[in-house]
Amino acid sequence: MKTSKLLFSAIAMMLLLICTTTLSAQDEAPKRPEFIAVTTNHWNMDKEDFKMSEWKAAQKEYFEKVIMKNEYLMGHNMYLHNMTADNTEFLTVNSFASWEDIGKFGQRSAELEKEAWPDEAKRKAFFKNLGSYYANEHSDEIYAPINGVKLMSEKPTKDMVCYVRRSHFAFPEDGTMEEFNNLRMEGNAGIVQKNEYVKFYSPLVHAWGSDKTEFLEAFYLESLADLDKMWERDDELMKETFPDTEENRVKGKAWGKYFTGVHGDYLYTWIHDLSK
Template structure:
């Protein structure tokens, strides 16, 4: 991947926002997140009964053994505009590791399936589950996060709020940080929380918040809890309205809400 001048400028802007407040970010080191969004094969003749077993075989022999991939996950549609959507996520310590990990993947594949025919067979089997078109994006994590708590092995719900940054100089990241400290971090409903923003993809304004829950109903309870925490943090109504107005200057006001379900058998975590 060639780093253009535009990429360097955008990276500088993102790192500046991520480090906007120093008191609680001294030990924060951003990670690089690749997301491949693909789609289930809609051919009615496709047999999905062995999909999980096939992906587990690849996961066990390749992804789980690749130390350059520090965490990964597979997420399926729950409430999104396209019910065929499936998102595959890998996390790396730095930009160079993305390319190095691809080389290591190839080595691990050859070790797991040394026979050419057997190796081609596993790839052909994988490919049959998905449409050939897909979208690849790279994001940089931001320092606003709550590490995911231990799972009971059941699928979890990932509510994703994709917002567009205004990038007009009117907003202050300090207000978002204040909201995070006074509200988000105090939530008892969240099982995890992550933020990341565009590094390489379709829209340089993209910023995402990922809220992790055990079940779908927890999302509504979280919204109620969040409203109570906001009222407690800014008891004066005028002060509360003024603060929210200032914080919202960071964004265009346009956002999308998406809900995915994790596949526990294909999760790799290194928190």
């Protein structure tokens, strides 16, 4: 296998020590997850008595009795479809301190479920009701956080818009991790960190799943109206950070070689009160 092919397979496992599990910064350096598991679920469109308020009440009960008490789960977030190709999808995103904790998480959840609903009949009834909102199919991907996260000063008290950009690595023959990271972090410092409309930012790379070329960037905004404002501010900051010089034109060409040029855009609603 060529060295360049190994390069970006390794990116998913490099610098795993680098992101935060929550949306807010703390006085001390936050603990950082090594893995982010993303589960794409789908609503049961055949459910006749579907009520979003009742689903959320049941989901919140599970969140408080199980999710918040599971010590193997560093972070938990849920996202509803806003503007994506599939209006039935919603995402559950869990963060873990280690690979071992992913396995321990399921076992601990089962224990907490029995503690929360000790009566077996009531437990079965609760999960039958909650499960009736979901279709049978789902998919799972595991990502690794990398450096460049932008933190909030405090956890939000309302839902937010989450814009996700999914790019793809191109595996250049002359690429190096050092060059890639230097270019990425220069742009991150001059653009992402300075854009006041981006309240939180998290970059992720493939660790385990269907597509090793994936590079995900999640931008959290206060409103949908701020999306255009974010892009306009990006253009301003781009000109400030990389003025039109021969040196920066060389940097732009170098950066572009790491990607195929194809990307996808997705908008979700982050649910603030179902977030750990």
